[in-house]
Amino acid sequence: MYTIEVSFSPVLYDYKLTRDNFITVIVDILRATTSVCAALEHGVSSVIPVAGVEIAKKYKKRGFLVACERDGKVPDFADMGNSPSDFLKEDYKGKEIVFSTTNGTQSVQKARDSDLIVLGSFVNLSSLSEWIISREKNVVIFCAAWKNLFNLEDSVFAGALTEKLLDSGKFVTQCDSARAAIDLWDHAKTDLFCYLSKSSHRNRLKHLVSDSDYQYTVTLDSTTVVPVLIEGHFENANH
Amino acid sequence: MYTIEVSFSPVLYDYKLTRDNFITVIVDILRATTSVCAALEHGVSSVIPVAGVEIAKKYKKRGFLVACERDGKVPDFADMGNSPSDFLKEDYKGKEIVFSTTNGTQSVQKARDSDLIVLGSFVNLSSLSEWIISREKNVVIFCAAWKNLFNLEDSVFAGALTEKLLDSGKFVTQCDSARAAIDLWDHAKTDLFCYLSKSSHRNRLKHLVSDSDYQYTVTLDSTTVVPVLIEGHFENANH
Numbered sequence: 001m002y003t004i005e006v007s008f009s010p011v012l013y014d015y016k017l018t019r020d021n022f023i024t025v026i027v028d029i030l031r032a033t034t035s036v037c038a039a040l041e042h043g044v045s046s047v048i049p050v051a052g053v054e055i056a057k058k059y060k061k062r063g064f065l066v067a068c069e070r071d072g073k074v075p076d077f078a079d080m081g082n083s084p085s086d087f088l089k090e091d092y093k094g095k096e097i098v099f100s101t102t103n104g105t106q107s108v109q110k111a112r113d114s115d116l117i118v119l120g121s122f123v124n125l126s127s128l129s130e131w132i133i134s135r136e137k138n139v140v141i142f143c144a145a146w147k148n149l150f151n152l153e154d155s156v157f158a159g160a161l162t163e164k165l166l167d168s169g170k171f172v173t174q175c176d177s178a179r180a181a182i183d184l185w186d187h188a189k190t191d192l193f194c195y196l197s198k199s200s201h202r203n204r205l206k207h208l209v210s211d212s213d214y215q216y217t218v219t220l221d222s223t224t225v226v227p228v229l230i231e232g233h234f235e236n237a238n239h
Numbered sequence: 240m241y242t243i244e245v246s247f248s249p250v251l252y253d254y255k256l257t258r259d260n261f262i263t264v265i266v267d268i269l270r271a272t273t274s275v276c277a278a279l280e281h282g283v284s285s286v287i288p289v290a291g292v293e294i295a296k297k298y299k300k301r302g303f304l305v306a307c308e309r310d311g312k313v314p315d316f317a318d319m320g321n322s323p324s325d326f327l328k329e330d331y332k333g334k335e336i337v338f339s340t341t342n343g344t345q346s347v348q349k350a351r352d353s354d355l356i357v358l359g360s361f362v363n364l365s366s367l368s369e370w371i372i373s374r375e376k377n378v379v380i381f382c383a384a385w386k387n388l389f390n391l392e393d394s395v396f397a398g399a400l401t402e403k404l405l406d407s408g409k410f411v412t413q414c415d416s417a418r419a420a421i422d423l424w425d426h427a428k429t430d431l432f433c434y435l436s437k438s439s440h441r442n443r444l445k446h447l448v449s450d451s452d453y454q455y456t457v458t459l460d461s462t463t464v465v466p467v468l469i470e471g472h473f474e475n476a477n478h
Contacts, residue, residue, distance in 0.1 A: 011251065
């Protein structure tokens with residue numbers, strides 16, 4: 001049997017009890033991990049996470065496509081913002097895209113103590129869980145949160161994934177965060193759109209994330225992609 | 240209107256958004272805050288939180304009664320352990336008791352940025368919420384957790400208290416932790432004994448906390464005491 005642990009915030013990931021033979025699933029529902037799934041589903045060949053705007057600019061100069069948003073605005077040099085629908089242009093197919101996200105890149109840095117790093121979102125929930133089950137490793141679900149504060153959307157997703165993994169019969173959990181996450185998912189799942197509308201981050205981003213992007217974000221299993229980190233690139237493990 | 244914010248771990252308290260005019264409610268259901276409520280209910284005049292065993296020994300030499308437990312054992316020099324029932328001897332009435340708890344004392348140190356520090360537990364839920372409502376301040380609920388990891392019992396209590404405060408009509412919350420805590424409380428409240436039996440810390444402490452102490456811990460409103468920190472001592476604000 002393999003174990004499941006949930007960290008509700010990057011700062012809590014430092015205190016996790018899982019140390020060996022584990023996959024870390026990074027979750028940043030609004031919006032990074034949902035957007036990377038959208039990009040790979042659409043045919044983008046890989047997504048390169050970078051932290052600062054300056055690094056993103058350097059990549060741009062070297063000819064890369066760059067997704068970047070700061071304070072809700074797409075800087076002049078960037079090709080697109082951070083929302084799922086920003087990645088759907090026909091001419092992005094087959095290309096690498098550099099994704100500048102401070103929060104996401106810090107999460108990837110922290111998660112380097114794991115054997116594998118994958119990205120989770122509602123849009124790839126079932127494929128992701130099947131892929132994880134076939135790996136035969138322990139799992140840590142790493143909620144990227146917002147400024148280190150617990151958020152509803154990442155935590156509810158952690159519950160959905162935990163439930164799927166437990167249902168396989170190959171996992172157990174002694175983790176209170178995992179148990180709480182399952183109960184939150186239980187509250188949310190009958191109407192995810194409505195439940196997560198009360199999330200503080202959804203309201204914070206209301207002017208940035210269109211209703212159609214939000215609808216896409218809370219729709220289960222629209223894609224089979226599993227973004228896995230390979231030498232600094234997120235690629236589709238199910239390709 | 241006043242605000243409510245919930246921190247699920249001491250390490251998350253550092254990132255809280257509430258900065259002004261607030262009460263911090265420290266919650267360590269298993270066992271410190273429940274035990275202090277039991278002590279004050281029983282007639283102990285005040286409880287002095289201290290961190291290390293060495294400090295506790297010094298107090299003992301100066302003639303204080305000392306509650307202390309390390310690795311599940313009461314050291315030879317101490318008068319009692321950390322469970323609620325340890326504080327109920329007849330000759331403790333009217334006395335000060337020094338309570339050695341590393342976790343609890345660190346929480347008190349962190350919470351010194353607030354205007355008032357009070358202790359919350361299921362046994363004083365209603366009295367505590369009435370007392371808070373009459374103060375006209377914002378509230379931060381500080382879950383002491385276990386080794387900084389989220390735990391069910393403190394978080395479910397946070398939900399119970401948040402619900403009471405919101406019901407007064409004098410509070411609002413934009414905090415995702417508070418909303419999640421309410422949903423966990425909603426799951427737990429029909430059978431708190433059973434729900435919290437799955438908590439990892441309850442299982443960790445099973446050999447230390449008797450069934451009767453555990454039953455006491457999950458019973459609502461058995462006391463009207465409100466332990467408030469005054470010059471380093473927890474005293475009953477409702478005295």
